[in-house]
Amino acid sequence: MYRYCKYSCSIIALALSACSGLKNTRQANIFNRQDAIAASQAGASPLFFEAGLLPEGQQVSGYSNDKELISRNGLPNFFNKVNAGKPLTIAFIGGSVTQMDNKYRNQTAKYIRALYPKSAIRFMNAGVSGSGTDLGACRIQNQVLNYKPDLLFVEFAVNGSYLPGLEGIIREVIKNDPGTDICLLYAIMSGQSQLYMKGEEPANILELETLADHYHLPAIHLGWEPSALEAQGKLIFKPDPKVTDKPVFSDGIHPTEFGGYIYAGAIVRSLNKMQSVGSAKKHVLPAPMIKDNWEDGKMLGLEQLTFSSGWEKIDPKTNANLKQFAPWFSYVMQADRPGSFFSFSFKGNKIGVFDIGGPEVGQLDLVVDGKKLKSLNRFSHWCNNRYRGQYDFVDVPYGEHQVQLVISSEIPDKKALLGTNQLADITANPDKYNKCVIWLGKVLIRGELIKNIN
Missing domain, CATH: 3.40.50.1110 (SGNH hydrolase)
Incomplete structure (x- = not known):
């Protein structure tokens, strides 16, 4: 099957052989x-x-x-x-x-x-x-x-x-x-x-x-x-x-x-x-060609999640750096304190975030059923004095899961990620980059939302 490349703030390279x-x-x-x-x-x-x-x-x-x-x-x-x-x-x-x-x-x-x-x-x-x-x-x-x-x-x-x-x-x-x-x-x-x-x-x-x-x-x-x-x-x-x-x-x-x-x-x-092909009728839904297709994909609104203390509701239209994302996100949730988290419960096999990257962003620790699964770095070399929409998915075994995404205390090595040709802004404005902000727009899942976690 044609290989799929996942996108996050940093595009994941395809691993291809070069035998010829x-x-x-x-x-x-x-x-x-x-x-x-x-x-x-x-x-x-x-x-x-x-x-x-x-x-x-x-x-x-x-x-x-x-x-x-x-x-x-x-x-x-x-x-x-x-x-x-x-x-x-x-x-x-x-x-x-x-x-x-x-x-x-x-x-x-x-x-x-x-x-x-x-x-x-x-x-x-x-x-x-x-x-x-x-x-x-x-x-x-x-x-x-x-x-x-x-x-x-x-x-x-x-x-x-x-x-x-x-x-x-x-x-x-x-x-x-x-x-x-x-x-x-x-x-x-x-x-x-x-x-x-x-x-x-x-x-x-x-x-x-x-x-x-x-x-x-x-x-x-x-x-x-x-x-x-x-x-x-x-x-x-x-x-x-x-x-x-x-x-x-x-x-x-x-x-x-x-x-x-x-x-x-x-x-x-x-x-x-x-103009003259076929006659008006309802489309018939056949059996899926691919059993594991994404017809169960969903984009959850922030009101469907539970947020800890430390989060603030932001209207992107009122923020010069975020206003370009208003057509996607009527509001975003912002936090910059390590340990602040949001949570939800669902039945399915994929978890994703749709958020905003920029110089200030940090990492989210993904905790599933009480165990840290991985860290999602929301910064990449494309975030050099620039704000951008981004998304990421993580696979989990199919089933019911309790999910927390927690702001990590570890700030990515942003100079290393930017590379030697993109150090002017971070050198001039180090405080802007020495942060772990998260601007959350939506949560993505494959499956069904069950309930919020209190």
Whole structure:
């Protein structure tokens, strides 16, 4: 199975062998990808956004490739509603490629608005930079399904496209409302355009296709057209100082505004092709393809936890360093005293935290059923005078557990973590870093909350 890389404040490197030149290249590509994703982790975006108007003269290209869209059962419920003039909600969930403003998500929304000018459509941005389908499966209920979407675009191909997490997302959507249509989007990263040029598709996308087949979901390969344009010498995939006379498609992962319109064009062409595919009906929930999928993923609100003394409720909008996270967290709990803890009880097999990293943060000791399991360091070299959203998961044996997360008295060796090239701020402001602050936004679990611990 395609290997999954967990994310925390510090991206955990994949352990890959380098037995050949090809493997070395693949390893370098993966590490570069993780660095780019980690660097992109930052603040939140507003959940709802306005589509705006297409620039004058902006049109979808005439590119044609039968492999661009695998329509399967199409999007008949969406088209039934839009043709009937009903109000609609269209949501996008994914990583940084989706969260970014003025890129494919906004551009697709502009095209859709132009296609259906008489329809009342609201658009949702559930992109979280630097995140994968694991966090997606935990947050989709709170951030998407509670708002009753009619159509959901799912984009995780270059960000943690972890199959059990993606199946969890799909199953949660169908269980919540079998009338919601789902469309998978396959973005690409550096190196993959070479496969498309040869008429092949990347291995990670082929694995995503097994889920699309199982649930009969349409999928759009966003990489065919940019790969064809690169082959024709009409663009370069990522910046090259030696090439100044061609448009740049991306930074290797994240499309530019120019690249975003190419992605959006593929989506619009596919929507046009799917207008007459299938008939409106409820989606059937088959047996899971992966038994251990993440359909039981949940994101707990802070009001569902028990806090010791020493914690303070903070409105991020009132804090200059934290206000960028307000769309994710209506409030955060803050503490900086070793020994302060929060607790809960659940039945399941994974525990996670969704929090805010920065120069001041420390470590949490995870105590399960009275025994310390491990320490979760909330600081990394990405926290150099910078605040960022982050999350982490820990496996536990399936069952009922009492959980405490305790602020550790041990402060990480932050200079060592920052590295020799990032010591200016910590040298100038040592007191800022000599702290063990925790800014908790949400708790994540796979399983069911049982009760609070008193």
